[in-house]
Amino acid sequence: NDTKKAQHYPHIAAHRGFRDVFPQNTIAAVKGASRFKADRIEIDVVATSDGELVVFHDARLDDLTDKEGLIAETPSEIVLQAEILDSGETIPTLAETLAATRPSVMMNLEFKASDPLSWKAFTERALPIASRYPGEYYVSSFDPDALRAVKDVDPSVDVAPIFGSDKEENLEIARELDAKAVNPSTGVLDRDLVATAHEEGREVNVWTIDSWREAQEPLELGVDGLIADYPHMATFATDNSHRN
Ligand code: G3P
Ligand code: MG
Structure with missing residues (x-):
């Protein structure tokens, strides 16, 4: 299709x-x-x-x-x-x-x-x-x-700043360091952060995603990586077949 x-x-x-x-x-x-x-x-x-x-x-x-x-x-x-x-x-x-x-x-x-x-x-x-x-x-x-x-x-x-607040400051640090990625917590993750990081060629890896529910917003925002405490998060992240 x-x-x-x-x-x-x-x-x-x-x-x-x-x-x-x-x-x-x-x-x-x-x-x-x-x-x-x-x-x-x-x-x-x-x-x-x-x-x-x-x-x-x-x-x-x-x-x-x-x-x-x-x-x-x-x-x-x-x-x-x-x-x-x-x-x-x-x-x-x-x-x-x-x-x-x-x-x-x-x-x-x-x-x-x-x-x-x-x-x-x-x-x-x-x-x-x-x-x-x-x-x-x-x-x-x-x-x-x-x-x-x-x-x-x-x-x-390659380097990546980790942060749970101060989005703009950390995007600036990522620019200064030509970072490969930005690694935000779920609390600071939003659409603007993902869009800005992607425009600048950086990955977004979010921590920590430990349930199907927590995975939904990051997936919808198009993050590149889920930093997770359980291996079965891989299934939650990829099983979208029911939506087709
Ligand atoms: O790398 C992300 C995450 O590990 C940061 O929190 O306290 O588990 O090291 P913490
Ligand atoms: Mg850690």
Whole structure:
């Protein structure tokens, strides 16, 4: 049927490695998300007190692991032994995580917090590790200074600002950095944001989409990617057959 509207199939990124199914930001999560055919996997990257780059979301170990304290004040020897609660999984290094990921998956490395390193030092450690990943990757961050450091160290690396407010400011940051994408929350997503990003040649990847209902507006607006906690979001995003 020639009149059928072209369908838009956004990619699905596994948020912290589909965190509502797998222990978040772990080797089990990236392996599981790869098996569930995530197009991309989003992981959070932070530094330990001795500058090891590890994959973990929180600033403190307390809520997600069997250890306590700020990651930035804890040596890697201890951080790497912390168990993600009730999972048997430990906090992995960035290098271990990328080595365990299927290279057909594009990695979204969220640079979360650099302490005790500067963003420049953090980036100078992270990019050589990331560049050994045989697949594609890009760097996102809430902190524009992290993305500026990435572009200073290697202008060829793709970046994307993450934001949950301040749409215009973040569109401007995306222009300054020639960003590949903008990664807004659902709360700040609107038609103008999608139109402006697309006019400027950037993707829009929205976080986090965890139900059929939450997927509808982003799909209607034509976003490029859904950053999701569940692998079955892929089905919600693509099953429009009942509309034909
Ligand atoms: O990258 C988008 C999303 O991960 C940002 O929120 O707190 O889960 O890192 P958070
Ligand atoms: Mg994140």
